[in-house]
Amino acid sequence: xxxxxxxxxxxxxxxxxxxxxxxxxxxxxxxxxxxxxxxxxxxxxxxxxxxxxxxxxxxxxxxxxxxxxxxxxxxxxxxxxxxxxxxxxxxxxxxxxxxxxxxxxxxxxxxxxxxxxxxxxxxxxxxxxxxxxxxxxxxxxxxxxxxxxxxxxxxxxxxxxxxxxxxxxxxxxxxxxxxxxxxxxxxxxxxxxxxxxxxxxxxxxxxxxxxxxxxxxxxxxxxxxxxxxxxxxxxxxxxxxxxxxxxxxxxxxxxxxxxxxxxxxxxx
DNA sequence: ACCACCTCCTGATCGC
DNA sequence: TGCGATCAGGAGGTGG
Numbered sequence: 001x002x003x004x005x006x007x008x009x010x011x012x013x014x015x016x017x018x019x020x021x022x023x024x025x026x027x028x029x030x031x032x033x034x035x036x037x038x039x040x041x042x043x044x045x046x047x048x049x050x051x052x053x054x055x056x057x058x059x060x061x062x063x064x065x066x067x068x069x070x071x072x073x074x075x076x077x078x079x080x081x082x083x084x085x086x087x088x089x090x091x092x093x094x095x096x097x098x099x100x101x102x103x104x105x106x107x108x109x110x111x112x113x114x115x116x117x118x119x120x121x122x123x124x125x126x127x128x129x130x131x132x133x134x135x136x137x138x139x140x141x142x143x144x145x146x147x148x149x150x151x152x153x154x155x156x157x158x159x160x161x162x163x164x165x166x167x168x169x170x171x172x173x174x175x176x177x178x179x180x181x182x183x184x185x186x187x188x189x190x191x192x193x194x195x196x197x198x199x200x201x202x203x204x205x206x207x208x209x210x211x212x213x214x215x216x217x218x219x220x221x222x223x224x225x226x227x228x229x230x231x232x233x234x235x236x237x238x239x240x241x242x243x244x245x246x247x248x249x250x251x252x253x254x255x256x257x258x259x260x261x262x263x264x265x266x267x268x
Numbered sequence: 269a270c271c272a273c274c275t276c277c278t279g280a281t282c283g284c
Numbered sequence: 285t286g287c288g289a290t291c292a293g294g295a296g297g298t299g300g
Contacts, residue, residue, distance in 0.1 A: 073295095236293090
């Protein structure tokens, strides 16, 4: 569950753990931990002070440390009773001193965690290179970042160094809402179109945050978080269905290897 | 520097 | 039904 609205939802739900102290940590699949990471077990005895997000990154503030977590395709956090045995996809377990068990679950094992000292946050390259989230990105800055690139706008929206937080679902939805063809190159996007993309991004992400994200594959989670944005989807996964605006058929194609859904008539 | 492609994994679904 | 191929909400690394 990995785009900005889903990550913010996870952060919101996990805030109930703030002010709890870590008693022990079990690591069952160590490749989840980034090679440059400090030893995760340094967190034992530390208290969770806050949880923040930047783009699709979760930032757990543990006193002098920050645990950076990226869910990638399928990472999830479950809060469970300590007594429940670990599921085969629960790779890291953080046990808090009141016996609450926080488990990192990741079927495809693509997610990564990185433990750093607080003051080193700006040295983490992936975070430092991150573009602004749509809420704070100016249309001029966005336009300047895309207007020399001969890359389809769909791929540019997925580039986190240009704009942070959009993933495949919301990139598809944003381009439909702003009536722009996903194949259109960055060089072909006018300033007004860049502005339309930004305002559509803000509107869509805000609604998706309110709806607690999009749940596509139904799954049961101890978090009991089921997003509801899927009822607002206009093009994503809608190939073969009729466009709500013009009634023509929603098409599916690949751009940069990612599934892209769009309406050829509405999106010029 | 830029960009297209490959890779990391598992499980569900597709197509013959 | 069987079974290999393809696909899935992401991004880091490689090499042209």
